[in-house]
Amino acid sequence: MFLFTRMLLLKKQLVPTLIWLLMPLILTVVVVQWGNAAARDAQIPIAIVDEDHSELSRAFIQELQQMDLLTIQLMGKQKALYALEKNQLDSVFIIKRNFEKELRNNKRNQLIEAYSTNRSYFYFAVKENISSLAQRKATQAKAAHEVKNLLNKYDSDIEWSFDEIVAQGQQREERYELLTVDFSYYNENESSSPTEKTNLLTSWGIWAFFTLISTFYLFDWVIKESNHPVVVRWLQSKISYITYFFSTLAVYLLIMLVIDILTYRIIETQFIWSEVLVMLVFRLTCVALALFVAVHLKQVLSYYFITPILALLLALLGGVFIPMERFFAKWPIMSELSPVYALLQWDVSLVWSVFIVLICMYVYRKESNRFA
Amino acid sequence: MLEVKNISKKYRSHEILQNVSMHIARGEVVGLVGQNGAGKSTFLQIVATVMSANSGDLMLDGLSYNCNLKAIRRQIGYVPQEVALWEQLTVRENMLFFAKLSWTKLSEEQCRAICVNMQLHEWDKQVSKLSGGMKRKLNIALSLIDDPQLLLLDEPTVGIDLKSKTEIAHFLTQQAKEHQKMILYTSHDMKEITTYCDRVYIMGEDSFYYDYLQEKGITIGKM
Incomplete structure (x- = not known):
């Protein structure tokens, strides 16, 4: 019953929906490939x-x-x-x-x-x-050479070949990281390491940015349908509008999660469940954000204007386009401002998890009180 | 029978309805007239359970709105003033969409029969390509899927040609007389009101409507 009606609406916009669903995967692969090609050209x-x-x-x-x-x-x-x-x-x-x-x-x-x-x-x-x-x-x-000479000079019992000595030397070099030096200002505890990892333009950073945008655009149905005069017809229907609304949400979410798992399989060589879980929580956060914005707007044009700016802001704060590690090292609380940062750290943000629950409750309450 | 007793509705400090009462018996077509902003649509929405009144009682066939909302809603067919249709779908798809969500399981043939009954024959045409009159007919047809006993229509014939207007009004009268349905509808077309309504209620304190209807010999209900 529900699926039949949803398919009636979806089939009229099947192509744009599919494009938006697959956009993060396709663009991430394209951008990463392009970046690799550009790096190769620069060699x-x-x-x-x-x-x-x-x-x-x-x-x-x-x-x-x-x-x-x-x-x-x-x-x-x-x-x-x-x-x-x-x-x-x-x-x-x-x-x-x-x-x-x-x-x-x-x-x-x-x-x-x-x-x-x-x-x-x-x-x-x-x-x-x-x-x-x-x-x-x-x-x-x-x-x-010197070590071998010394071993000979002192009649050592150890018989090491030239290659073994070189290999031992290399192992020690790696273990003690002789070329790695930590610098810090006097009286300051924080130190910056030259080996510090940044998330700048990584494939997951790019994916996160496009996922935010695609989720926002896929959820324009919330504005289009919730503010449509047709909603009043659910009063006389067997299922309430709120049930219909959350069923639609569940269908979209399911399709998105399947595509996300597929994306993970394509981008990563190893399948790590904890990382997949983080990825799915990130998608849930995107959906919660889209819902939050959509239920507050009546015009779909304002939604199309506000959401890309929000996506860009969250990607910036998450450190996709500019390095934020030093900033977050100084003010760790600021790293909670964007769900993108948690994703890039392969971490589940408690703040954003609470946000998901609160938004679902809020939207449920708001949509339940629509009619008398 | 629909009984409305002393309902009031306020938006912040603005009082839209003040102790409004009325009744509709089975087989009656009742008109609701009044100036713009008199509260006709608000009143219809309260009866249709789209919004609630601040005070007052509503009963349908002896069932109170307060504790039988779900059962009451099954008996109501509400036709909003705006055309509430999926414009991107065809007439057939619109009918099937709401038939699937309805309490009564109607087949495609039964859905089509409702449309044919309303002189709406463009079954496979996309709604956005329909004329205003056809859209209005479909707007009403969708409200008939569950065979409601009380039909509430908010200006169902606004902005359409005389032929479609006459067909719609004729259909509504037929529904009331042959199927003993209760019909309440608002309109600014006084000719239509005086031709098809058994009784008329006037909202607001405007003597123009009162004098006009009295001159035409129409029974005026007291609200």
Whole structure:
């Protein structure tokens, strides 16, 4: 009975409803893909020629490949130099034969040969990066060399290979985070860490923003139907308008939650239930917000004007477009202002959970008192 | 029988209805006239249970409004002044929509029969494309789905052509006489009122309506 009537109304606006329902998923994927493509375009193309083909040279190339700003192509010397001439590459670096042998023997000169042209705008920056990595490798090798000498000198029973010593050294580097330093002002407890994670333009931040907008637009039916003269006909109907209203709400919510779970499966590689729960609570919060605004407005145009501004404000306060971590570190209570922040922390906000319950009660009361 | 005794309605400090009383017997078509703002629509809405009165009693077929609201509502068909239809749906879809939500389970044929009875034949036409007269007819047809005993119509023929007006008024009279329904409707068309109503109530203190109706020999009810 209810579903038949709801379908009659929905089928007249099926396309826009589907577009709004799928908008957060589609736009999040598009924006993230676009961002990744833009980041790829911004990378500096260089070629590495590995003449040594040793374990150490391969490890060196692997580390280079992890640098976000570089696109590394492995190729032969002639091909690389030809590409450089054609300005298809910024610069070419050749890991010379005996790279591993020289390093192990603590010889650090002329290990890498570099080529550039007058159009190699990033050559110096890339060269510095590669030199620094080579220096690190050389230092590791030197340290390993020294340790091995000491072990021999003092007739130690421990038999460590060169690679084992290097691996041990790397483990220690990672454990003690030797390059991480905390800074703080005198007499202040808070410290800022260079490793501090921000939520700036993450896929979930983008999704949260589009979800707010799409939920607001999907709930324009609250204004369109509640203020329609036809509502008076529910007086003579078997089910009351309030029952019809909340049944519609439940149907919308169910469809949205299914799409949200689908979105999570697409965006995340692992399925973590606690995160899905946080996501669903966020959607409930969006719905509660949409209801709250909609029941207070009579004109759908005002609703279309106010809600995008509200979505933008909540996304800003949630730290989607500008970093808010330092601000929230100083005034933690302010982080409760936007439900987006809780989502990005994969946390359920108590304040917004209470808000959902209060809004449902308020809307129920308001709609129940519609008639005599 | 509908009995209304001493009902009053106030909006903040403004008194709209003051101790209004009336009655309608089965098979009667009763008109309600008065100037704009006299409280005709408010009175109709109170009888239709859209809003409540501040004081007074209402009874329908011996049942008090105070404790039998659900049963009373089943007996009422209210036709609001505004056209209360889904404009994006067809006539058929509008009828089926409210038939599905109604107490009486009507088939599609039965719904269509109500429309045909009202000379509304454009079954598959979208409401937004209907003429004003057809919309008014559908507005009334939807209120007839549950076969109500009391029909309350707020200016049901406003803004439509004479042919549709006559058809609607004729249909209402037929409903009252043949099916013993109680009909109360408001209108500014005095010719329509004097032609089809058995009795007329005047709201507000305007001698114009009183003199006019007396001249036409219409029974004027005392409110």
